[in-house]
Amino acid sequence: MRIACFDSGIGGLTVLHEAMKRLPHEHFLYYADTLHVPYGTKSKEDVMRHVNEAVAAIVQEEVKALIVACNTATSIAISQLRQTYSIPIIGMEPAVKPALDLNRTTGKRVLVLATPLTLKQSKFKDLIARLDDQSIVDSLPLPELVHYCEQLNFDRSFMSNYFHTKLSSYPLQHVGTVVLGCTHYPFYTNILREILPSHIDIVDGSAGTVSRLVQILEHEGPVSCSLQKDGYDRVDFRCSSQDQAYIHKMETALHILRNQ
Missing domain, CATH: 3.40.50.1860 (Rossmann fold)
Incomplete structure (x- = not known):
């Protein structure tokens, strides 16, 4: 079977x-x-x-x-x-626990990238409330990314510009781990590794x-x-x-x- x-x-x-x-x-x-x-x-x-x-x-x-x-x-x-x-x-579920385990002693923050609906659900909020005792988890919805993935849009230039735009307001020097909280998002792991500071880990579930x-x-x-x-x-x-x-x-x- x-x-x-x-x-x-x-x-x-x-x-x-x-x-x-x-x-x-x-x-x-x-x-x-x-x-x-x-x-x-x-x-x-x-x-x-x-x-x-x-x-x-x-x-x-x-x-x-x-x-x-x-x-x-x-x-x-x-x-x-x-x-x-x-x-x-x-x-x-978004890999918040392993991300927090990586960051508890570093002073760095965790940034969860996910769909808007995932981030709004009580299951995600309960997960954060249960695990994030240091209040170091931030979240960012990326509603367009599933659409790009479904189009098989893996153009490095286009997607790098997209991620730079979305992440521009975040002080990435303070982020230790990025969580890919949608199963579409790991298709872009290699592109993210190219544009994120080298000290940032990338995890998914x-x-x-x-x-x-x-x-x-x-x-x-x-x-x-x-x-x-x-x-x-x-x-x-x-x-x-x-x-x-x-x-x-x-x-x-x-x-x-x-x-x-």
Whole structure:
């Protein structure tokens, strides 16, 4: 049986890529809700409805676990999904804890980059209230970035100008770690490394999410021992619009990640 990975678009491929590295014997289903991408600028009610529809379609397939590879969808729908379905469901959250662990003794601040809806949800606010006892976490919404990623816009000049503009009001000399709080954002890690001061670490939630998946799979039973071919043969791509051109886009985006 396959492990499903779900996002509104191609962003969750960053999590899938990590899972493919950590679980080389597993087979995956990747589902993009292309009819409703992006989630991060929609209302909470709309996102809840879209997520429920997408997951209902996913569980019709033979899947043994589901990664909700979207911070926005996790913050809104994860509790309801776990109450509705019996398979293990792993969510995402901005990697605030590892970022704080890196900065507690340095005097530097943490800057969380995420979608507007993620930053507005009580799940994110509760996370900060629980972990940020030194009040060193700032946040910055980047609503355009998912759109650029969905366009496969990785032009270094254009994106560098975008990030310079967005970050211009932040005293980066006081920032120790930048958290990529949307699964689309790690596509731009290399560009961010070029423009951010060298002392700044960049973290995202993919590694922690996949570590949790591995723990759950090992608890449920032995992981798959049937070796799949490396590459696309290990992934079945689906999208809610049933758009073959978008499936090709997903294959292209995964290839970009594998060659970064």
